[in-house]
Amino acid sequence: MIDVNALVGPYPFRFLPHPDADVLVRVLEREQLSGAWVGHLPSAFYRDPAAGNAQLYTALAPHSPTLKPVPTIRPDWPDWKRNVQTAKEADAPAVRVYPAQWQLAPGDARLAEMALACGDARMAVVLTVRFEDLRQRHPLDVAGDLQPAAVRSLARAGASVRLIVTAASREFIEEVHWGLTPEEQQRVLWDFSWVWGPPEDHLAKLFRTVGSERFVYGTHWPLRLTQNPRANLDLLPDELRDAKLADPARLFA
């Protein structure tokens, strides 16, 4: 199993213990995960993520192919197409975008254009609904959560688009999923790092309605405990314990 939602690097609003690639490799081994798609956390807050991407490629190189880079690319920054090409050459399975942090509204045409370009290059786009619970955010952390409308808009951009949405709640997932055509729904995968388990059983409900094959495994390390998604799967009702997740490596199959 692959962790599609891992990051390295510090977080500007609180201390994170050991957010380093070599520690991540040990954590993956402990959690019996075969690899991770890894972003560079501080790049979400850089005006120009280029230097962060360079750091990411360098940090992950000794751990290839267990750790695959997921660079951050701004579609509102000049020459973004060159960065997409660089990502492709670095064997990145996806790129990360942060519309809320960059103040790009849902429906921004630049986001759609880049998602299409990534899709044509057979790379997914990773979207992050939130880094932290709204109730604990630093006073300067005012970006707010990603809006469901932003995901619907990108999913509708074209047939080549593939999205992985991380850190969404049940309500967010349902709002997007049932707001798309069946064809558009197939372009979106979800990690369940922020979906509630029992007793409300949100994950079980989503597996029954949206389908487990629309979900991938993501931990949100180093921000959150890696044990959480595994615990959620282990507490599913008996009839769902063998539910199959999507294979992120087959996104474009």
Place this chain on the structure above:
Amino acid sequence: MTSPESLFDAHAHFLHAGCGRSDWEEVNAARFRAGARMGITCHVASILGSHGFSSPTYFPSPEDVVAGNDAMLELCERQRDLVRMLVTVNPNYTRHALGEIERCVARGAVGIKLLASRRADDPLLDPICELAARRGLPILHHIWQHRRREWPSQEISDGADLARLARRHPTVTFILAHIGGGGDYHHSYAAVRDVQNILADTSGSGVDRGMLDDAIVALGARRLLWGSDLTMETGYAKLRALDHTGLLSPDDIRAIRWRNAARVFCIE
């Protein structure tokens, strides 16, 4: 209920028919299902009035308080090997709250649950704490970790508010609810670190890395109770993570898993 491998959920909730949810029995059953898989040997639980159906969750009417407590008493009767009760009260109705505590303790309640009906340091809480002191009852107090402003639907308290109350009542054991339940838990650690009659429970949907490690450093293993609240998967994750904090001995882990709860709630 107690054995070397016991597991006490110090912060659990159940629903009842008066909560206005057609699936209330399924939710309760899911808690027992997940609890059995995790190895929970004791759910220390409360019912919060009508959970918002006929009065607000955090400001329950006296009628809803009684209905919820009655449902909780009935559940304890049915599941006497697995469930212990905290009696929920609204301190705005002082006489009613005191009577409800006496009524439910006489039928087996092991502690008091306070919500966010009144700020924790409000003098209206004093009569309840005085009764708790006389009866040897711990108080689990709903907490927002660092209250920077008012939030809707509750008169929320934080660790600093609870610390003021706890200093006024040094013989009462207070449990600061859900360090993962929202807000800045580091603020809470700093606020209650030196107030020895405050323990904290580890419940809540938050599973930040460092949350547990820093709680252990600030409070020590003898002042932490494992719990789940509304999200049992995050409780399970924290339970598994305890082994990897690098700070705990097996004895400390047992203290957090159940021994502290057994001591505080006087459960054998």
